Amino acid sequence: MARIITVAVPKGGAGKTSTTLNLGAALAERGYRVLLVDFDPQGNLSLSVRATIGTPSLYTVIKTFIATWEPGLAQVIQPSTIPNVDIVPTDVWLNEADEDLRGADRREYALQKLVEPIAPAYDFVLIDTLPYFGMLVKNALVAADELIIPMQAEFLATQSIAMMLKLVERIQRSGLNPLLRVLGVLVTQVDLRTNMSRQAESYARSEFLGRVPVFQSTIKRTVRMAESQALGQSILQYDSDGDVAGAYRALAEEVLRAAEA
Ligand SMILES: Nc1ncnc2c1ncn2[C@@H]1O[C@H](COP(=O)(O)OP(=O)(O)O)[C@@H](O)[C@H]1O
Ligand SMILES: [Mg+2]
Numbered sequence: 491m492a493r494i495i496t497v498a499v500p501k502g503g504a505g506k507t508s509t510t511l512n513l514g515a516a517l518a519e520r521g522y523r524v525l526l527v528d529f530d531p532q533g534n535l536s537l538s539v540r541a542t543i544g545t546p547s548l549y550t551v552i553k554t555f556i557a558t559w560e561p562g563l564a565q566v567i568q569p570s571t572i573p574n575v576d577i578v579p580t581d582v583w584l585n586e587a588d589e590d591l592r593g594a595d596r597r598e599y600a601l602q603k604l605v606e607p608i609a610p611a612y613d614f615v616l617i618d619t620l621p622y623f624g625m626l627v628k629n630a631l632v633a634a635d636e637l638i639i640p641m642q643a644e645f646l647a648t649q650s651i652a653m654m655l656k657l658v659e660r661i662q663r664s665g666l667n668p669l670l671r672v673l674g675v676l677v678t679q680v681d682l683r684t685n686m687s688r689q690a691e692s693y694a695r696s697e698f699l700g701r702v703p704v705f706q707s708t709i710k711r712t713v714r715m716a717e718s719q720a721l722g723q724s725i726l727q728y729d730s731d732g733d734v735a736g737a738y739r740a741l742a743e744e745v746l747r748a749a750e751a
Contacts, residue, residue, distance in 0.1 A: 492525070492609040493749065495673065496634035498619040498627060500657075501650040505640035505678030507534045508715060508725075509741075510618040511572070512734075513638075515724030516742035518574035522613035526570065528580040529601070529630050530620040536579035539570035540722040549583040555604060556594040563604040571722040576612075584626070591625040598666050601629035623657060631661050636673045636748075643680040643690040643708075648697050651675055655702060673748055674703040676741065679711045687711075707740040 497510045507530070514524045528535040528548075536543070544566070546554070551562045563578060570577040591597045601617075609615055619630045631637065639654050641647050661667050677694055681687040695704050710733050718728035726735045 492612040492615045493636060494605060494609065494615045494617070494634045495636045495638060495745070496617040496619060496630045497638045497640065498630060499639045499641065499650050499654050500621050500623055500627075501642070501647075502621040504621070504642045504647075504650070505676070505709065506530075506621075507538065507618050508719070509638065509640050509676060509678065509709070509738075510535055510616045511538055511719075512725050512738040513741055513745065514575050514614070514616050515572045515726045516738045517614050517745070518572060519726060519739070520742060520746070521574075523611065524575045525567065525608070525612045525615045526575060526577045527601075527605070527615060527617045528578060529584070529617050529626055531580060531582050531584035531626075532620065533579065533581045533584075535618045536577065536581070538719045538722065539572055539575070539577055541568050541570055541577045541579035543579055543581045544568075547583060548578055548580045549587050551604065552584075552587045552600060553590060555600055556590055559603070561604050561607050563608050567608065572724050572727070588625045591629065597625060598628050598632045602633040605633050627657075628661070628666070631658070631670060632667045634667070634670060636671045638673050638745075639675045639702075640678050641675050641690075641694055643677050643687040643694075645686055645690065647690055648694055651694070651698065651702075672702050673745065674705040676705045677708040680708050681711045705741060705744055707737045707744060709737050709741075710734055 497506045514526050518524045617630045677691045712734050714729045718725045
């Protein structure tokens with residue numbers, strides 16, 4: 491059965507999409523079967539791996555599911571430009587699902603029920619999310635076994651982590667997903683040339699000490715990230731020997747080790 495990992499934090503530009511993509515690529519490089527689910531209507535992940543929306547789309551699959559409880563996610567899975575990585579792509583229409591889900595029975599469980607029948611075909615299902623709390627993010631947190639919280643190494647970034655942890659507590663306590671496990675906070679876009687960025691990392695480590703794990707691996711800022719995405723590649727393909735590719739490989743190791751803990 492796949493480990494289902496959601497990547498979420500209520501802040502744009504934190505590194506959710508880049509992390510979903512490149513952690514997926516790193517796990518696939520190790521031989522694991524990976525499915526990425528683009529659950530952000532902005533569709534950045536889909537565009538970054540050159541996936542295009544067909545018929546049906548993720549949105550129409552959700553709409554049908556709400557009406558019939560027929561799990562049709564298999565119909566929208568596509569290969570991506572990253573070796574051994576499949577994707578469920580999305581587009582801006584997924585915004586409508588947020589509204590539709592509000593009126594649905596067991597509305598927080600739709601994504602979980604959709605992923606359940608396809609999960610056995612994968613080792614990892616990684617879910618990318620949007621930066622606003624709503625039914626989509628709630629669904630992504632209910633569907634997941636585990637959560638990765640990216641934090642951009644910058645001033646005040648820990649605030650959004652604290653907010654995310656409050657939401658996780660609510661999801662756990664309410665019984666929506668009592669076993670949701672925070673795998674860790676991932677410090678991203680570290681710029682070693684600025685004091686602020688370096689301090690943000692050590693501040694995060696001390697601030698969250700004992701409350702939530704912070705991954706040992708951190709992701710440095712590199713212009714190659716945007717370049718790789720523009721070419722439809724992972725950073726592991728585009729700059730295989732670079733620091734950031736190495737850091738995502740190390741992150742994959744930490745994620746694999748966490749299963750044993
Ligand atoms: N390690 C990195 N170095 C440089 N730019 C990065 C890095 N990670 C992400 N970015 C860039 O920062 C922007 C936001 O990252 P993204 O992963 O899309 O965040 P989110 O999905 O949380 O909004 C993107 O333009 C992406 O290319
Ligand atoms: Mg994103």
